[in-house]
Amino acid sequence: MSNAIFPLAAPVNEPVRSYAPGSPEKKSLKKRLDEMLAEEIEIPILIGGKEVRTGDTAKAVCPHDHRHVLATYHQAGAAEVEAAAKAAKAAWREWSEAAWEDRAAVLLRAADLLAGPWRDTVNGATMLNQSKTVFQAEIDSACELIDFYRFNPYFMRHLYTDQPWSAPGVWNRVEYRSLEGFVFAVSPFNFTSIGGNLPTAPALMGNTVLWKPASTAVYSNYFIMKLLQAAGLPDGVVNFLPGKASKVGDPVLAHPDLAGIHFTGSTPVFQSMWKTIGDNIAQYRSYPRIVGETGGKNFVFAHPSADVESYVTALARGSFEYQGQKCSAGSRAYVPKSLWPRVKELLVEQVSSLDMGSPLDFRNFMAAVIDEPSFNRIMGYIDHAKSSSEAEILTGGKGDKSAGYFISPTVVVTTDPRFKLMREEIFGPVLTVYVYDDGDLEQTLELVDTTSPYALTGAIFAEDRKVIAHLTAALRHAAGNFYVNDKPTGAVVGQQPFGGARASGTNDKAGSMANLLRWTSQRAIKESFVPPKSYAYPHMGEE
Ligand code: NAD
Numbered sequence: 389m390s391n392a393i394f395p396l397a398a399p400v401n402e403p404v405r406s407y408a409p410g411s412p413e414k415k416s417l418k419k420r421l422d423e424m425l426a427e428e429i430e431i432p433i434l435i436g437g438k439e440v441r442t443g444d445t446a447k448a449v450c451p452h453d454h455r456h457v458l459a460t461y462h463q464a465g466a467a468e469v470e471a472a473a474k475a476a477k478a479a480w481r482e483w484s485e486a487a488w489e490d491r492a493a494v495l496l497r498a499a500d501l502l503a504g505p506w507r508d509t510v511n512g513a514t515m516l517n518q519s520k521t522v523f524q525a526e527i528d529s530a531c532e533l534i535d536f537y538r539f540n541p542y543f544m545r546h547l548y549t550d551q552p553w554s555a556p557g558v559w560n561r562v563e564y565r566s567l568e569g570f571v572f573a574v575s576p577f578n579f580t581s582i583g584g585n586l587p588t589a590p591a592l593m594g595n596t597v598l599w600k601p602a603s604t605a606v607y608s609n610y611f612i613m614k615l616l617q618a619a620g621l622p623d624g625v626v627n628f629l630p631g632k633a634s635k636v637g638d639p640v641l642a643h644p645d646l647a648g649i650h651f652t653g654s655t656p657v658f659q660s661m662w663k664t665i666g667d668n669i670a671q672y673r674s675y676p677r678i679v680g681e682t683g684g685k686n687f688v689f690a691h692p693s694a695d696v697e698s699y700v701t702a703l704a705r706g707s708f709e710y711q712g713q714k715c716s717a718g719s720r721a722y723v724p725k726s727l728w729p730r731v732k733e734l735l736v737e738q739v740s741s742l743d744m745g746s747p748l749d750f751r752n753f754m755a756a757v758i759d760e761p762s763f764n765r766i767m768g769y770i771d772h773a774k775s776s777s778e779a780e781i782l783t784g785g786k787g788d789k790s791a792g793y794f795i796s797p798t799v800v801v802t803t804d805p806r807f808k809l810m811r812e813e814i815f816g817p818v819l820t821v822y823v824y825d826d827g828d829l830e831q832t833l834e835l836v837d838t839t840s841p842y843a844l845t846g847a848i849f850a851e852d853r854k855v856i857a858h859l860t861a862a863l864r865h866a867a868g869n870f871y872v873n874d875k876p877t878g879a880v881v882g883q884q885p886f887g888g889a890r891a892s893g894t895n896d897k898a899g900s901m902a903n904l905l906r907w908t909s910q911r912a913i914k915e916s917f918v919p920p921k922s923y924a925y926p927h928m929g930e931e
Contacts, residue, residue: 416508435628513529528579558917644671695873719818736783769809844892
């Protein structure tokens with residue numbers, strides 16, 4: 389093993405490419421998209437680096453053109469979970485004892501591959517499989533994932549330098565061991581970067597991992613798995629297990645070697661996993677670390693002093709980009725009566741002008757929602773608003789699932805601040821507005837704080853500095869990511885550590901030192917240089 393203490397330069401965020409007309413990146417991506425559309429691939433399960441085919445298959449399709457099949461993928465069950473747990477165990481000793489530089493180098497290399505030769509493939513796969521516009525794919529599957537892979541090694545090294553004090557004659561050290569057992573990474577459909585981060589953050593810290601991707605994102609996530617292999621990730625460190633949720637989840641959660649779960653997804657799923665872990669607690673070798681980032685019902689609040697143009701732009705971008713399917717998306721707005729006529733006019737004008745269609749047409753601002761169950765659920769909320777006497781649809785409200793799962797960007801205004809659409813996560817292109825009396829500021833702040841069980845993101849708009857300070861204090865616990873005069877989405881690794889509290893998750897801040905710490909188990913080592921040779925203390929020498 390090497391005996392030098394190696395530096396690691398501070399990373400910078402990956403620049404976002406524009407894909408403007410005539411740009412070389414647009415030409416190259418379009419070519420790759422054509423190639424990907426022309427083929428249908430087969431996706432195996434990957435266990436210990438080996439391809440496994442169960443014959444129990446499902447299809448990966450384009451949400452904006454659901455007859456187009458991108459891939460057939462094999463689904464794992466109890467036997468594959470058991471094989472993956474064995475592979476993870478076999479890889480564990482060597483990987484958990486590997487030098488930190490060797491673990492870091494895998495991710496740093498993956499970052500450079502993704503920034504270069506893999507960029508088009510991973511962006512293309514995200515556009516096709518999750519129906520993201522080119523910009524939404526670029527900031528997710530390229531830039532955010534590259535940032536995770538560059539910042540996490542830097543944070544790891546920094547974490548390792550955090551050491552205890554030593555008294556004279558003693559040398560104290562702390563080592564950051566991996567957990568004993570495997571970590572279960574369970575990722576959502578909506579960010580390829582989260583798929584790429586959930587298994588690799590624990591792996592970076594020396595853990596071995598079973599990774600279950602979301603069924604609607606298997607295609608793009610498979611390319612991430614292949615990228616990690618290309619970057620030199622040893623076999624068995626991350627095992628790729630697409631499959632039906634409970635067929636994979638149940639045997640994993642019952643396994644005695646489960647040492648942690650790294651989850652991002654909906655609140656009910658996370659709560660049910662936590663409950664199962666509680667029921668099984670006596671059969672695990674150690675107490676599993678439970679890290680989960682979950683749902684949101686994010687507010688965008690305007691004070692009477694707010695700048696209307698910036699506020700409306702934040703609502704349009706923050707609520708409708710990626711069809712509102714970001715955990716951070718704005719979904720409830722609070723507008724003072726004095727500003728409402730102007731906000732309403734601009735909002736309807738902007739939202740009704742948002743172009744929707746295939747992400748292959750770069751002019752579109754929005755594409756399709758992820759699948760039919762999501763389409764039906766979102767339309768159910770819109771129908772509820774249509775049939776309620778307490779709500780009115782200002783724009784949008786239409787859905788068409790004949791060719792792709794398209795729902796027009798929808799703005800609802802309600803007279804009931806605790807209306808269903810103000811409380812529940814919809815996870816689609818629906819924004820609900822409540823108009824408050826300018827004189828009711830304190831009561832409205834109370835509503836913002838207490839209307840939903842979530843506390844993920846939130847934004848306030850105000851020009852008056854004293855007001856900004858007051859709102860920031862009043863809403864202290866209402867969001868884990870709080871924005872002043874900015875939209876509630878678009879957190880950047882290293883700049884706004886991301887995560888929410890209350891029902892929104894354990895707030896272990898993805899892409900930060902706090903998150904990496906969760907995947908370690910510290911060992912404190914005390915070494916005495918001249919140990920005492922007698923048990924007697926001075927006070928025992930009484931004359
Ligand atoms: P989901 O909860 O439906 O699925 C998430 C993952 O859990 C998928 O891989 C799914 O297959 C798996 N899963 C479901 N049941 C399981 C079980 N019993 N055992 C094991 N695995 C199981 O969520 P989704 O629809 O993929 O993503 C949308 C949700 O994710 C929204 O609620 C959104 O707010 C949330 N989200 C949160 C964040 C955040 O950082 N807070 C980020 C992205 C998404």
